[in-house]
Amino acid sequence: xxxxxxxxxxxxxxxxxxxxxxxxxxxxxxxxxxxxxxxxxxxxxxxxxxxxxxxxxxxxxxxxxxxxxxxxxxxxxxxxxxxxxxxxxxxxxxxxxxxxxxxxxxxxxxxxxxxxxxxxxxxxxxxxxxxxxxxxxxxxxxxxxxxxxxxxxxxxxxxxxxxxxxxxxxxxxxxxxxxxxxxxxxxxxxxxxxxxxxxxxxxxxxxxxxxxxxxxxxxxxxxxxxxxxxxxxxxxxxxxxxxxxxxxxxxxxxxxxxxxxxxxxxxxxxxxxxxxxxxxx
Amino acid sequence: xxxxxxxxxxxxxxxxxxxxxxxxxxxxxxxxxxxxxxxxxxxxxxxxxxxxxxxxxxxxxxxxxxxxxxxxxxxxxxxxxxxxxxxxxxxxxxxxxxxxxxxxxxxxxxxxxxxxxxxxxxxxxxxxxxxxxxxxxxxxxxxxxxxxxxxxxxxxxxxxxxxxxxxxxxxxxxxxxxxxxxxxxxxxxxxxxxxxxxxxxxxxxxxxxxxxxxxxxxxxxxxxxxxxxxxxxxxxxxxxxxxxxxxxxxxxxxxxxxxxxxxxxxxxxxxxxxxxxxxxxxxxxxxxxxxxxxxxxxxxxxxxxxxxxxxxxxxxxxxxxxxxxxxxxx
Numbered sequence: 266x267x268x269x270x271x272x273x274x275x276x277x278x279x280x281x282x283x284x285x286x287x288x289x290x291x292x293x294x295x296x297x298x299x300x301x302x303x304x305x306x307x308x309x310x311x312x313x314x315x316x317x318x319x320x321x322x323x324x325x326x327x328x329x330x331x332x333x334x335x336x337x338x339x340x341x342x343x344x345x346x347x348x349x350x351x352x353x354x355x356x357x358x359x360x361x362x363x364x365x366x367x368x369x370x371x372x373x374x375x376x377x378x379x380x381x382x383x384x385x386x387x388x389x390x391x392x393x394x395x396x397x398x399x400x401x402x403x404x405x406x407x408x409x410x411x412x413x414x415x416x417x418x419x420x421x422x423x424x425x426x427x428x429x430x431x432x433x434x435x436x437x438x439x440x441x442x443x444x445x446x447x448x449x450x451x452x453x454x455x456x457x458x459x460x461x462x463x464x465x466x467x468x469x470x471x472x473x474x475x476x477x478x479x480x481x482x483x484x485x486x487x488x489x490x491x492x493x494x495x496x497x498x499x500x501x502x503x504x505x506x507x508x509x510x511x512x513x514x515x516x517x518x519x520x521x522x523x524x525x526x527x528x529x530x531x532x533x534x535x536x537x538x539x540x541x542x543x544x545x546x
Numbered sequence: 547x548x549x550x551x552x553x554x555x556x557x558x559x560x561x562x563x564x565x566x567x568x569x570x571x572x573x574x575x576x577x578x579x580x581x582x583x584x585x586x587x588x589x590x591x592x593x594x595x596x597x598x599x600x601x602x603x604x605x606x607x608x609x610x611x612x613x614x615x616x617x618x619x620x621x622x623x624x625x626x627x628x629x630x631x632x633x634x635x636x637x638x639x640x641x642x643x644x645x646x647x648x649x650x651x652x653x654x655x656x657x658x659x660x661x662x663x664x665x666x667x668x669x670x671x672x673x674x675x676x677x678x679x680x681x682x683x684x685x686x687x688x689x690x691x692x693x694x695x696x697x698x699x700x701x702x703x704x705x706x707x708x709x710x711x712x713x714x715x716x717x718x719x720x721x722x723x724x725x726x727x728x729x730x731x732x733x734x735x736x737x738x739x740x741x742x743x744x745x746x747x748x749x750x751x752x753x754x755x756x757x758x759x760x761x762x763x764x765x766x767x768x769x770x771x772x773x774x775x776x777x778x779x780x781x782x783x784x785x786x787x788x789x790x791x792x793x794x795x796x797x798x799x800x801x802x803x804x805x806x807x808x809x810x811x812x813x814x815x816x817x818x819x820x821x822x823x824x825x826x827x828x829x830x831x832x833x834x835x836x837x838x839x840x841x842x843x844x845x846x847x848x849x850x851x852x853x854x855x856x857x858x859x860x861x862x863x864x865x866x867x868x869x870x871x872x873x874x875x876x
Contacts, residue, residue, distance in 0.1 A: 334626075375658060383629065387653045390622040394654055397626020397634075404587065404608060404632070427650065430619035434611075 267490040273316070274486050280350065281311040285515045285543045287346035287359055292529040293536055295363040298371070301512035301525040302340040302419060305450050305483070309508060310347040312489045313415065322352035325380040331412055332398050334382050336391020336428075337419035337448070338372040339527075345369050345378075353380045389425025392416050392445060396431050399440045413497060414443045421453030424462045429474070435503040436475035443503040444496040445476075448483065450512040452523035471505045483508030516542040547776070548769075552747050553736040559773060565728040568763075569667055571703030572724055573598030575710030576635055580606055586714055587627060589613060589636045591620045597637040597667040597724075617643045621650045621662060628660035633714055640666030640682030640723055648688055655719045656694045662720075663713050664689075669699075669723035670762065670813030671846050671854040681846035682723070687818025689721040690791045696720040696741065697791040699812075699820070701765040702732045705788060708739040716741065725813070727851055729763040732786075744794040746801070748772045748784035756869050757805030759785045759798070761820045764811045764839075764860075771865045782869075790820050795827050802834045807872040811839040811865055835875035837868035 269277075284307045292298045313333060314320070320330045335344050342362060349356050354368065361367035368378040372386030383394055395416035402410050422428055435443055449467070451458050458464055471478045477499045481488040489508070496504035512526065513519035518538045530539045540546045548554055557563050580586040580602060587609045588602045594612070603610040611627075613619045617638055624634035636643065644651050644664060655662045669682045690697045696718045700706040706724060713720045738745070744759075748769055756775070760768035765786050772782045785801055787794070802808060808828075810821030821838040828834060841858050855861045 383625075384653065384658050387649055390618070390625075390650050390654050393619050393622030394626035394629065397623035397628075398630050399626075400611060400623065401587070401627040401630035401632045405630075427618040427622060430613070430616040431622065433616070434613055434619060434623065438611075 266494060267487050269316070269487055269490045277311050277315060277486050280315050281308045282544065284311055284343065284346045284350060286545050287350070288342045289539050289543050289545065291342050291346065291359050291362045293539070294360060296529065296531065297363060298342055298529050299339040299527050300519070300529050301452060302337065302448060302450060303343040304516065305510035305512050305514045306340055306343050306417065306448050307514070308484045308486065309417070309446060309489060310343050312486055314347045314351045316490070317493050319413070325353060329412060331415065332382050332395070333415045333417070334391045334395045334398070335373060335385055335417050337388060337417070337422055338385030340419070341369070341373045344373065348380065388419070388422035389427040392418060392428050393431035393434070395443060396435045396440060399443045400438060403440070408441065410442070412442060416443070416445045418445060418447050419453070420447055420449045420451065420458050420464055423447070423464050432471065432474045432476065439501055440503045441500050444493065445503070445505040447505060447507045448510055449507050450510045452512045452526050454527045456523050467507060475502055477502050477504040478507065479504070480507045480509065483510035484514060518542070547748065547750065549747055549749055552738070552745055553734050554747060555731055555734055558732060558769065564731045566703035566731055567726065567728045568700060568703050568706040568724040569598040569726065571700070571706030572665060572710055573601050575707035576602050577605060578707070579711050579714035580609065583633065583714055585631060585633045587611070587632045587634050589620055589624050589634055591615055591617050591638045591643065593638055597665060599637045617647045618650050621647045621664065622654050624662045625654035625658060625660055628662050629658070633661050633663065635663045635665060637665040637667065639680060640669040640685040641680055644685055644688050644721060645682060652692055656692045659694060660719065661717045664721045665724065666721060667724045668726040670725055671841070671858065671860070672725050672727040672763065672813065672851040673846070674727065674851050674854065675848050677848040678846035683813070683815045683841050683846060684818070685721070685723055686790055686812070686814050686820060690823060691818070694719050695791065696789070698722040698741065698789050699761040700724070700788050701762060701786050702729055704731060704733045704735060704737070705739055709741070709788070712739065712741050723762065725763050730766045732766055732769070739788070742789045742792050742794060744797040745786045745788070746783055747786050748782070750776050750781040750783065752781050754781045754783050754805040755807070756780065756873055757783045757785060757801040757808045758811065758865070758869070759787050759801070759808055759820070759824055760811045761787045761790060762813055764813055767862055767865060768811055770862055771869065774866065775869060787820055787824070790823055793823050793827055795831070798824055798827050799831050802828050802832045805834070807835045807876045809837045809839060809865065809868045809872055811860070814840050816840040816842050835872050837872040839865055839868055
């Protein structure tokens, strides 16, 4: 079931386009960073911050907020752009990505940007941290705290043993207010996931650890909303949403190419193609 | 002579001195800390009985998380709990935690700046029969290099208990290393303890010939060597350096001034350990000759603790000879 109206979907699509434009500009200016994942998760970030999350950008430490942990910190340009658009800090700050003294470090660091839930970058530890948050909340509030714990992960970081250690514990503890969204873009830094280290059958793996598993189109807001709503309604196990996304979504010339995982447009032609595609020029 | 201000065990040099494991002190301290502060939670990696978290688990079942044999998960889950306001104590063997999960400790605990308390049991050669794979000799180096990490190495079970209770009151990421074997109870409930403060536990009257700085259960050996030296007419002081980081620089520099030569002794690799921390401090502020007693770039092996200490040149005789050597270097 979805509560998204057509008007709301249009709004989210516009927001996601703004965020993609910001991501492209930020990375061109920074001259380094991770383009593909930042663009392919723009829709999910937009949906979460502009529709699903219980949060208040003016009161970032509000105790009863939902928690969102970005495990694959390298796609932080999308997180930063979304948080700025949501009102956590001025849009101007986005220009400082990866510069000395910037709140927007190359990978997220709470010392520099305290509105983040965690610092991240090294892969494979975000799920366990989110599991810890949900466990701590359950100790204090039982199963009825009303908070939802979200962890955004990449598919590549499912190579890490730590990811599956967290998955096992969440299954054991039946953390019903934990929702993981896996960015299933099928690429990682040096190739396609199924060439580097095959993850399929990915659904079976999560089911085996007693998770509720859904597969969606990660660029379709109705799909995303249905899955997140269903995840919230599951009462006896944690939920994972495997979101199929197109790496570098929004720049047709770069889409689906793993080579754009860890780089940014540098050549004049590339910069022009990227800017044109997302509507900057 | 024994520094009376430290209120040490009056039976210190008796053959029948009470021996208790530091692990037991940890278990007791954890329950006391948890009774005082409901934010205290415990996590373990399938070693609750061995590291003595069992009593905590039984008394506070809702505040205990068993993660299985998964040390990376142990500390990352604890990091998440700490981010929600808990004070997690995580228990395992030091070879696995912080041995196996160093990067997770660096990023999710220190870089994130959350108050997770890491208990590394079975540190040092005293593990004995289990062999080299289980004898952590690198953990001080691994932990003291991390920004924000506090590193504690208590000398006995009572000090371990006090350290645990003190750790529960701070906001710092903290590592404490514990020995497996029962060790002599050197201190008493009345002995002062403060994180970051070294204690002079033995001091001859008059101008010192040498200072011995010990950490962990090796303090007991240092005291016997000091007694023998004093009986032979040497003037000696012994420092218990129970907090390795932050280093009590004032106390170390003062001892270097007074003694002019030092021997450090620890159940750890010489490289990167407590002696290195002392040397880093003194090279800058007041260089004096130092002899380092520790494991010299080798792995451990099976044997009784006594056999191992003798084999690795860490026995009482070795400390005594190191003192003689360092005095000649003055």
